[in-house]
Amino acid sequence: MxxxxxxxxxxxxxxxxxxxxxxTKTSSDKAMETSKKEAVVEAIHSRKSVRKxxxxxxxxxxxxxxxxxxxxxxxxxxxxxxAFIALSERxxxxxxxDGMPYGKMLKxxxxxxxxxxxxxxxxxxxxWMLDCSAAAQNILLAAxxxxxxxxxxxxxxxxxxxxxxAKALELPEHIVPLCVxxxxxxxxxxxxxxKWKEENxxxxxxx
Amino acid sequence: MxxxxxxxxxxxxxxxxxxxxxxTKTSSDKAMETSKKEAVVEAIHSRKSVRKxxxxxxxxxxxxxxxxxxxxxxxxxxxxxxAFIALSERxxxxxxxDGMPYGKMLKxxxxxxxxxxxxxxxxxxxxWMLDCSAAAQNILLAAxxxxxxxxxxxxxxxxxxxxxxAKALELPEHIVPLCVxxxxxxxxxxxxxxKWKEENxxxxxxx
Numbered sequence: 544m545x546x547x548x549x550x551x552x553x554x555x556x557x558x559x560x561x562x563x564x565x566x567t568k569t570s571s572d573k574a575m576e577t578s579k580k581e582a583v584v585e586a587i588h589s590r591k592s593v594r595k596x597x598x599x600x601x602x603x604x605x606x607x608x609x610x611x612x613x614x615x616x617x618x619x620x621x622x623x624x625x626a627f628i629a630l631s632e633r634x635x636x637x638x639x640x641d642g643m644p645y646g647k648m649l650k651x652x653x654x655x656x657x658x659x660x661x662x663x664x665x666x667x668x669x670x671w672m673l674d675c676s677a678a679a680q681n682i683l684l685a686a687x688x689x690x691x692x693x694x695x696x697x698x699x700x701x702x703x704x705x706x707x708x709a710k711a712l713e714l715p716e717h718i719v720p721l722c723v724x725x726x727x728x729x730x731x732x733x734x735x736x737x738k739w740k741e742e743n744x745x746x747x748x749x750x
Numbered sequence: 751m752x753x754x755x756x757x758x759x760x761x762x763x764x765x766x767x768x769x770x771x772x773x774t775k776t777s778s779d780k781a782m783e784t785s786k787k788e789a790v791v792e793a794i795h796s797r798k799s800v801r802k803x804x805x806x807x808x809x810x811x812x813x814x815x816x817x818x819x820x821x822x823x824x825x826x827x828x829x830x831x832x833a834f835i836a837l838s839e840r841x842x843x844x845x846x847x848d849g850m851p852y853g854k855m856l857k858x859x860x861x862x863x864x865x866x867x868x869x870x871x872x873x874x875x876x877x878w879m880l881d882c883s884a885a886a887q888n889i890l891l892a893a894x895x896x897x898x899x900x901x902x903x904x905x906x907x908x909x910x911x912x913x914x915x916a917k918a919l920e921l922p923e924h925i926v927p928l929c930v931x932x933x934x935x936x937x938x939x940x941x942x943x944x945k946w947k948e949e950n951x952x953x954x955x956x957x
Binding site for chain 2: 548550551553554558560564565567568578579580581582583586588592607608611612616618619623627628629630632635661667668669670672679680681684685687688689690694697700711712713714715718721736738744745746747748750
């Protein structure tokens, strides 16, 4: 019987290992391609209203990432009729919590972003509130992607809430708060609502 | 001089190849983790208004993926005051194109999704238009993720456009079109607008 050389064995072993590794790398590359598409749809579906946060602060960089995401939303006639105010001061967050009937979660939130319409830049017919809503949705999705929890706390169309926010942030008259978005690291395991209803889809026309 | 065995050479070569492959696989795994987060923020920033499409049809499955993304948006008081109508019939798309002054791109679009408010489900104060705007933004982002081109063609608040859409789709009175979103595979290379403006960000309060 021919003597087996150590290098023959290692060639075989390494060859096998190489093939296995190459195979897993190819599949993980494919998965990455797919995951880029799926990550977006996944984030849209896993976004949820988060109202409880741990005390860990949110960095200014992350708040800016959220605001930049907001500013990437489309606006009618490219009017960009908006302003974004980032808050991390306890006193201001508490003032908002006290002034908004459904804003109690702000007491525990380390930060918030207030999405406002700028009436001086509005393209007409209250288009600002559509544009700002699209921006708010971008912020909520970016928060989900960053592992942050957030929720749309309604200011507009309630005059008392809008007045409370305007007072706390010293807003001029042409700057109108649409919503306050508390932002923090989630404490618990809030889950997304399943709002899929087939009855809300029609094909080609209404009936 | 000692004779070099072929298996010694192949062991060395395979060993080196193995190390290189293992290294690139580790980095691509790390990149995948990061990319899941980044893919979302990236999609938000790469979404653009696409008004030119090739003739390739959009599948019913893809249209449904977009509508499901829309229905994952948050709504005030969980009212879900919306309805989504998917169109692929040439005649209807052309009727919309003719009825909407800025809707000419619908002539070339293979499909469209019309985002409507359901006034019977509105939680009050026109909240439907905020909820439906968030839903429309989800649809635009999901389209971007799927490699589709789309654009928010404004219907609300223009009575003539809303009437044209309502007529083409035979909408009942309580169903109000917010926007028409043509959907197709992009023909060209439309780029996203950079709308970042530092002046639109404030920290802690207005002034």
